[in-house]
Amino acid sequence: MSIFVGKPLNWQTGLQRSATPVMKQINQLMSFTNVLLSPILVFVVIAIIILCYKNNGNTVISQTNNNLPLEIIWTIIPIMILSSICEPSFKALKYQMSQKRLPFITVKVTAHQWYWNYEYNLIGNKFNYNSNILKQQHRIGFKKTNLGLYPELLATDYELVVPTRRVIRILITSDDVIHGFAVPSFGLKIDAIPGKLNDAWIKVSTPGIYYGQCSEFCGKDHAFMPIAVRGVSQERFNNWLKVAKSDLDKAFRIMRHGS
Ligand SMILES: [Cu+2]
Numbered sequence: 001m002s003i004f005v006g007k008p009l010n011w012q013t014g015l016q017r018s019a020t021p022v023m024k025q026i027n028q029l030m031s032f033t034n035v036l037l038s039p040i041l042v043f044v045v046i047a048i049i050i051l052c053y054k055n056n057g058n059t060v061i062s063q064t065n066n067n068l069p070l071e072i073i074w075t076i077i078p079i080m081i082l083s084s085i086c087e088p089s090f091k092a093l094k095y096q097m098s099q100k101r102l103p104f105i106t107v108k109v110t111a112h113q114w115y116w117n118y119e120y121n122l123i124g125n126k127f128n129y130n131s132n133i134l135k136q137q138h139r140i141g142f143k144k145t146n147l148g149l150y151p152e153l154l155a156t157d158y159e160l161v162v163p164t165r166r167v168i169r170i171l172i173t174s175d176d177v178i179h180g181f182a183v184p185s186f187g188l189k190i191d192a193i194p195g196k197l198n199d200a201w202i203k204v205s206t207p208g209i210y211y212g213q214c215s216e217f218c219g220k221d222h223a224f225m226p227i228a229v230r231g232v233s234q235e236r237f238n239n240w241l242k243v244a245k246s247d248l249d250k251a252f253r254i255m256r257h258g259s
Contacts (some may be wrong), residue, residue: 006185007151018183019210019231020202023187025092033085040081046249074124086241099201103169107160111172111179111214112194118160120241123149123224127245131156133224135251143256154211158252159228163237172198184226189215204231230255 018024064070106121112130121130134144135156137181142157144150162168172181174192182189184203192196203208212227232240236255246250 003205006210017183019204022096029088029092049185101168106169108171109181111174113176113219114225125245129248131157131158133226154226156193156226156228159230161230161240163234164207164231167201167203170200177218178216179218182215183210183212185210207231
């Protein structure tokens with residue numbers, strides 16, 4: 001069974017495919033902004049080309065001043081352009097800040113130099129584990145030899161596991177220096193700051209593995225502390241959780257067999 005993998009593609013120029021409602025909004029905002037910006041780009045480039053060719057050294061530069069209609073036009077048009085971007089942008093921002101109050105579960109993410117710690121705090125189910133980059137020599141042991149599913153520099157030994165179609169609240173902090181918890185297909189990028197608890201929410205729409213990386217320069221192994229999130233069905237999440245508290249290896253083994 002093939003599962004969706006949220007990772008960057010070769011020669012990709014756009015954003016990653018959205019896997020959460022927040023990222024969907026960000027994608028829409030980006031498309032809208034691009035539509036708006038393209039004619040401006042064309043206009044500016046044409047204007048520059050015309051000016052370059054017209055000005056052959058002896059053209060007298062226009063001395064127009066105090067032209068009220070012209071000044072009104074070039075003030076009003078940019079205001080209209082900026083306000084039309086402002087509206088969807090604030091809407092997306094507000095949405096990002098909403099829906100944190102009644103999460104299905106809360107996961108605490110603590111950044112360390114140079115790995116992540118994930119803590120689940122459910123009634124009777126408090127446990128945490130570290131997530132390190134998957135080393136080449138451990139691929140066989142972890143049964144993660146498929147480079148498409150577990151790409152180099154992005155795959156981890158133990159992923160963060162979350163149920164799909166549920167609001168998950170993520171609390172983010174750091175134990176040492178500032179790190180950045182970022183998963184592009186979730187539209188998520190929050191700083192992990194020592195002594196401060198930042199929060200965000202996700203609602204993963206499709207089961208799959210989603211990759212991200214630490215996004216604040218945090219020292220020598222900054223490039224080697226990837227983030228891997230596994231979105232699974234509610235049922236598989238419950239099964240994983242039951243075993244994970246006592247035997248993490250076994251819990252992940254069962255999950256991989258199911259995928
Ligand atoms: Cu870091």
